[in-house]
Amino acid sequence: MTVLLYVLGVLFVALGVGLSIGLHEIGHLVPAKKFGVKVTQYMVGFGPTLWSTRRGETEYGIKAIPLGGYIRMIGMFPPRPGDAEGTIRVSSTGRLSQLADEARQLSLEEIEPGDEDRVFYKLSVPKKVVIMMGGPVMNLVIAVVLLTGLVTLYGQQEVKDGAVVASVSECVVPASQAATKTTCAPSDPKTPAFLAGIQPGDKIVSVAGQPIKRTVDVGKLIRPRVGEQVPIVVVRDGAEQTLQVTPIRNTVQQVGPDGTPLVNADGEPVVMDAGFVGVSSAPVTALERQSVAVVPGILGEQVQHIAGVLLHIPQRMTDVAQAAFGSEARDPNGPVSVVGVGRMAGEISSGSIDGLDTAAKFATLVSLLAGLNVALFVFNLIPLLPLDGGHVAGALWEGLKRNAARLLKRPDPGHVDVAKALPVAYAVSSVLIVMSLLLMYADVVKPVKLG
Template sequence: MSRTPLVEPGHGPAGPGPGAGEGSPAPGRPGSASPVWALVRLAVVVGAVCALAVAVHLTDLLVVIVALAGMVMLHELGHFLTAKWTGMKVTEFFVGFGPRLWSVRRGETEYGVKAIPAGGYVRIVGMSNLEEVDPADEPRAYRSQSFPRRLLVAVAGSAMHGLLALALLWGLLTFVGVTQPGTVGILQIAPLAKGVDPAAAAGLRPGDQVLAVAGKPVRSAEALVQVVTDHPGQPLHLLVRHDGRTEHVTVTPAAVRVPGRARPEGRIGVLVGPLSATENPLRAVGGAAQDLWQVVAATSDAIGTTFSPHGLASFFDQLGNAKAAARAAKAGTRPESIVGAVRTASQAAAAGPGALIAVLVSIDIFVGMANLFPMLPLDGGHVAIAVYERLRSRRGRPYRADVTKLAPVAYAFILFLVVFVGSAVFLDITHPVANPFG
């Protein structure tokens, strides 16, 4: 919680990040650069990264990285806000890890940005009995707070993931829309050539739903394309729905010569496919909540399957079995590392905003749920300790767990995560998961 790194989507957290006190001194400390120059340096670095992404046509990747980094920072913001609200002492709130690019102190808290955008951390005083705390700060240490306050701060990060996912799903339903199965619509209109635009000439518009052609119901995009292809130069009568109104439209496909084909084929200059429909903002709240529950249930099943004995055996078998790795990659059933997740999200960004939002919601919910696993250094470990201490406490005699006894288990867990994450990265590089968006 005080140091939460970016969780590797698809298989669990990557473990604790670098120490909270690392990097160059904050502005105002001896030997530090002025805040203005540090801010200029940060602006130069950010500008250079953005310019490079645009120059090499990787803006989709940049958007994904920014989204993932923002996702983790919202997690940390949850810890930060609840810790401040409950009166705990928070000394640092940083975006990223590694060398400090910029920071500023406001009151007792130092805010800043570091060079590696792989997450971030909040440092709350006294997270365990291992930490030395100034006696003057002990009343405001995390470990000195009541059970409800510690529980609130510990779960706040994952709660932020739930709120973010709900907001994303609401935005998807309200502004982007979701695909309506069984519909065939005009998605895009593009002239075949200068002055040759059959669709526009007939009055077709993007968003029109094609209900029938030549008096026969249209049940698939492929069926509509086939009819148009087979009738070059022949008027076709379409029944379309636009803005809730049903209209009759006559379109004459242009005759287009296709290499390798003996006869010309009909084209009207449209891209067709299933339509997307938006919802009323108020109704979208209920729809978003329902979709969120489905994502949570699916993620829970995926985590249980992945970390079951059979799931782990199957995963590690792929490291030495190229055929098994290829099958899993083709089927898309293998957990992905951050490398694979960024690739999949970039492919989704290229496919459209709806696909990107769906992938980001999936990653977001996984990160939130994985962080609640009851093992240090995850948030769930702090929850488990708080619950255990509450159960062991007696009226007037609060019990405090000795975290040193948990250290061997925590180190073994971290070692397992390192091996698992490293294996997932290796598989994502050698056998990338197939593009689910075509």
């Protein structure tokens, strides 16, 4: 049963990824046809064609490698300045020039009689931008729809007043040994919390008569009371209980104003002598349905996180390589491939993550797809060919040059020859392939673990 659930989770995300790619390309296809551009192919995937059908002038199909998709528009690259439309010189020298000329020639060969005004390069700048932004915007719309459904129908975890006991230490261990000592010896003294009967899951209402608003309040009230008997009111199974605890003096790790444990420049815990009872606390959360007003904030946080990953992608990929070929752990907030996303989906659906009921599993899978679409949106905005952002940058550069020429009363500079940037596109494509292979390998040998 667990294996079946794992497979179902993988298939759910695989279908979601396929639909996301297909809708991304529809985001390009619809405005292209609306503006009169001839679209000869609409394909989901790359490589050999598994299935296709022709509707009018467009072939629709699915290819073998589900790592993307494309639509094929005629006339993506304009003739070189001085060349008659539909012709090309064959005397270019240098490999880079030849690459551009070959791509330009292939683009022009697709133009049949009557198609001369249905080419992409003749469109106005705004229309080019709309077509190329249609794909990323579609991914953004998918993410908004999924997130809206999640927060309005399922809900979102909201932090409430109080704190909940996350764990109870059985024996007294100095902070310097807490990370390495996992078992208690018979001679180790028991912690005050263990002796008082505090249990994981208890909600801490008050300490020494003072109400608990945040988790950091627990430490603030316990640490100054060495040797004092302190009443701690907890809620267990819906009923309040008052437990008497006497903090002992111990070496404990300091925490910041927000409750985050402090470490020094070497990553070692910053410690102090203070009252200690042996509990770690977590915020009290409750699942509550939200209004659509919270969606922009959630979306903004996800966009900011993914943009941060992309801005530091060289370091992130170095970390992935060190984890894949060394002993370092994977960063749970780092990049993953479709293989990693599939593994996460399998873990979620199969019950490998504790505390998730059926509804929570489905909601987590939907959230995973929403995050994937946000990533596709941000990634495709990178202003480098062959990504959509590269074509948008070319169109904007064309508009800037033409407006500047108009203001300076100079001749129209004509269309920007995007074909000249093809060497960059090939280089970017090569880097993306290497990155994808590295991430896939890392997701097999050392995957990111959830929970």
